[in-house]
């Protein structure tokens with residue numbers, strides 16, 4: 001048993017407040033998430049009624065400052081370029097509203113809605129079961145839209161690189177286009193404090209270089225599931241986010257790896273949803289010309305993945 | 313006195329932006345000559361309104377210019393020339409002026425003035441522009457609604473290479489920024505244009 005004189009095995013986490021670069025240094029922002037690489041805030045940009053996401057990649061203290069700056073700049077720029085290409089080619093991703101790659105920040109269009117992960121969790125909480133879903137259920141349509149969305153990105157020659165159920169969002173409200181439905185908003189109105197998501201917490205806990213940026217709020221119970229909400233949330237465009245690891249490629253191999261990553265992500269966050277995921281793949285295969293050959297390649301990739309996990 | 317609206321960019325509240333719009337302008341050649349002579353009374357971004365699609369299409373390069381000025385990274389001589397430069401997708405300053413800046417034949421004109429010093433106020437700008445611009449002053453509206461009113465969708469599409477909404481890359485309707493006219497087309501174009509301006513020259 002530990003006594004008062006014991007030195008703790010691990011030092012208490014350092015709750016540093018990141019100082020944001022100009023022009024956000026003195027703006028009161030709402031932290032949405034802290035991933036391995038980036039801090040994500042909600043704020044407004046260009047006009048007081050244009051909600052947006054600020055993605056900031058803080059300097060890594062263990063890296064040489066000049067090298068760090070160069071790497072951060074290159075990665076942000078690559079991410080922004082892919083997003084602009086997607087948007088230009090009609091793929092639903094958040095628009096890039098602003099960028100200062102040198103200082104590590106990018107501003108993206110706000111996507112109103114939730115992640116596929118959250119939406120499926122909500123569906124389950126509202127009584128949905130992954131096994132034996134009846135034909136007319138809206139969740140099938142959701143799977144088809146996911147398949148088509150991934151097919152669209154691949155069709156324009158982009159691989160996402162990190163296709164998880166958190167990086168796919170379901171946009172709620174048909175005209176959830178920038179600020180349209182919202183009146184002028186003051187900054188104080190926008191400061192609804194939000195908790196870090198469980199996955200962000202986990203990520204933060206796993207990375208030693210990125211300590212949590214503020215005191216974690218006390219546990220609060222999840223909102224009660226509402227049936228009306230969980231069915232309507234299944235509707236809406238799929239918006240792909242987080243292109244931090246994206247590449248421009250037309251190799252079937254890369255595309256198949258993208259699908260494999262998504263398959264594993266689905267299995268991890270929604271055990272039992274294998275049959276549903278087949279519908280993602282089916283509609284992916286039909287969504288563009290090269291789709292079927294990627295699905296064949298996926299079988300090789302799976303096999304290799306299994307061998308690797310047996311060795312490991 | 314010209315109608316001038318003051319815009320405040322989120323995160324830069326201490327640097328208001330004065331914006332005015334004129335139609336039926338008859339002395340564009342004179343105004344342009346004052347810029348060429350670097351007359352310090354004419355410290356404005358004079359933009360041909362046919363090249364501005366939406367209020368945000370203008371506010372974005374204004375933000376970039378202000379931000380780069382305050383962090384001492386301007387690529388051009390002044391924050392006002394930087395606004396013109398930031399509007400263009402490429403890094404050629406002359407080309408930026410030719411495409412977006414006032415020309416001798418400009419008839420609808422947007423004037424932007426950053427209030428970087430206390431003497432530049434809405435009143436001082438309204439008075440000066442009222443004195444020097446020969447044309448009809450148009451109130452741009454509280455949210456700048458009128459700023460895109462004279463925007464030429466075809467010209468803007470061309471300068472940013474947004475394709476014709478499908479044919480550009482061979483596949484019908486599959487690629488390129490949506491066409492169809494109206495608010496949705498403009499908003500979709502704006503979303504791409506803001507990105508193009510943000511990633512340029514980096």
Ligand SMILES: Nc1ncnc2c1ncn2[C@@H]1O[C@H](COP(=O)(O)OP(=O)(O)OP(=O)(O)O)[C@@H](O)[C@H]1O
Pocket residue numbers: 032033034035036037038039040053055094108109110111112115166167241242243244245
């Ligand atoms: N455009 C957006 N609109 C609304 N919410 C967003 C948007 N972009 C990101 N988010 C929210 O912020 C979270 C984190 O964003 P994102 O996935 O881009 O960052 P990250 O995973 O920390 O980045 P990286 O993987 O590059 O370290 C998302 O899961 C989502 O909840």
Ligand SMILES: [Mg+2]
Pocket residue numbers: 035166167242
């Ligand atoms: Mg993510």
